[in-house]
Every structure is written in structure tokens, then in C-alpha cells.
Amino acid sequence: MFKKVLIMAGGTGGHIFPALAIAKELKARGVVVEWLGGKNGLENSLVPKHGYHLNSVYSSGLRGKSPITILKAVFLLSLGLIQTILVFIKFRPNRVIGMGGYASGIGGLVSIIFFIPLIIHEQNTIPGTTNKLLSKFAKKSFQAFDNTFDKKVNAITTGNPILFKPKSKNTPKLVQNLLILGGSLGAKKINETIAKIKTPLNIWHQTGAKHNEEVKLMYDKDIHPSLKIEDFIEDMAEAYAWADIVICRSGAMTISELIATNTLAILVPFPYAVDNHQTMNAQYLSNNGAGILIEESIFNAELIDKEILALNSEKLQEMTKNLELLSVANPEMIIADYLFG
Secondary structure, three states: OOOEEEEEOOOOHHHHHHHHHHHHHHHHOOOEEEEEEEOOOOHHHHHHHOOOEEEEEOOOOOOOOOHHHHHHHHHHHHHHHHHHHHHHHHHOOOEEEEOOOHHHHHHHHHHHHOOOOEEEEEOOOOOOHHHHHHOOOOOEEEEOOOOOOOHHHOOEEOOOOOOOOOOOOOOOOOOOEEEEEOOOOOOHHHHHHHOOOOOOOEEEEEOOHHHHHHHHHHOOOOOOOEEEEEOOOOOHHHHHHHOOEEEEOOOHHHHHHHHHHOOOEEEOOOOOOHHHHHHHHHHHHHOOOOOEEOOHHHOOHHHHHHHHHOOOHHHHHHHHHHHHOOOOOOHHHHHHHHHHO
16 A cells, blocks of 8 residues: 655745745655645745645635625635545545644644544644634644644644754854844844944855845945855855854744754744734744844844844853754654654
């Protein structure tokens, strides 16, 4: 009998990238992997690029919608349900993995109807609506961070699987190399603020494509010994290995990459994230003494200079040890072992 897994993940990179890491591990073990996603999400470009067959179905959210939009959403979800049933009939998966999102909700429902074992993974510190509901029916639930699900769920904490292999690094004696990550689209507030800091540092700055030229003009090149300004960083393993500290948003995957690469960070949560999950993600590190949380409303160059100057050798060593305690090795292997161990 072929081992076949249907991975359900779409919409955002936060759902898709950890799912791709799981898919890579399963494929290496000879498992046949297919994907269930939405019609318009990021999965439509990423999943085929990584060599997996994508089944795109109609899906739509229902939160905060007008009555007319809700009617349209119900129609699309009904159509998506029929499409998903056909995918299950054709592919006949042995296991189903849900990573959250609308398509994952539809697929999770169908897996329950067809009595196919459902496994879910939650990437954030607060479970999304889909995973919160599916956790009541899933055979096993995995979570990136402790205490995400209710204790009754009996979830296993694995961290978030990441696609790249972290490089080893030593605890810095002082901060010399500063890595700036605002996400692939950039973060205007972070971009504008960092260019004004006065502490002389080597800076590697991912600006996002829209902000690249603008940010280059903002920096005082006489202050910083080395400046590397890019719209997007391809080799994240190299970037994290180089950095003494990172200034970044606090999406779930960023937090997991920081933990996996043992990299300290000043975290500036995106204030408009759904359910304020970026703040909760950042608090996971700051509450464990493994990161520094600064709200965007008070984020300024003077405060960053102050925080960096306060990071002496003793403080850096203490925070690094706290970060190491949060690490779970090879989460994709833990999940694959459970599926076909």
C-alpha cells in the first residue's frame, strides 16, 4: 500500500512554509504528497515550484463580513466542499495534515466524514479559528509553542518546521552585526527608524522591494562601518549565522527561525495582525527572557540605541541560554515519525 498524505495549507507563508518542510521530509521517506489549497493564495506559486501537485479549491472567510459577502462566501465554501470531496475520492490519502486556513477547514471536515486520520499543526501562540475547531476531532495536534491549545487537546510542542538548515554560531560578546527583517514586503516603520540609529554597527537590511531605494538614501554611511541593503535575502541561514541580533516583526515563522538558529532579536509586532497574534508571539520570547519586545507605538531610534548598548556580554549570554531552552530539534521529523513511524 502506498503511503499518501494530503497536506492542507494556504493563504499565507506562515501556513505554507512549515508545511513545505514537512512535505520535504515525507517525500524523502517515500511518501506520496499532494496539496489542498485555495484558488488565490500564495500556495499557487510556491507549491508547484517545490514539485508538489496542488489541488486548488474555492474557499472564503466568514469573519467580519457584510450579509451579501457572507452569502457569496457560503456559496464558494459549498462549491469548495464539493471540489474537496472529489480530491479525496481521487487521491485517497492515508493521512491528512491541516496547517490552518480556509481550505484546511474544508479538508478537515471531509477527512472526518471519510474517517481518514486528521493531524493538525498550529504555527502561532494563539490557535486560528480553523485549528481551534479541528483540534476537537483531530487524531493528534501539534503546536509550535507551549500552551497554545487547551490542555484537553494534549498537543505536542514541536516548534515550526523550517525549510533551511541552521548554521552553527557562537554567542556574541557584544553587538556588532545587526540584521533587519521586515518581511518580504518590508516594514515601513522599521525601515525608517533603523536608518536613524547612531550606534556604529555592521548592518544587513532587508527592506522589501517597495522600500529598497528609499532606505538606501536614508542611511548615514559615515556612521556604520558596513552596510548591505537588499530588498530580499535569499540565504536566510547565512543571514542568521552572521547576525549578533535581529530587529524584526514577530510572525510565527520568524519566531521559530530565531529559536532554531539561536539568534537574539528585538521584536516589533505588526500592530494590526489578526487577534494580535504577533504581540503574543513576541511575548513568548520576551516572557522567557529570550528576546526584547518593543511596541511599534514607542519604537524609535533613540530607544534602539539604548537597548543595543545595554546588551553587554553577560546579558547576551543569559538571553542566548534562555533561547536554547525553547528549541525543539527537527520538528518535521517528529511529525513525520508520528504519521508513519
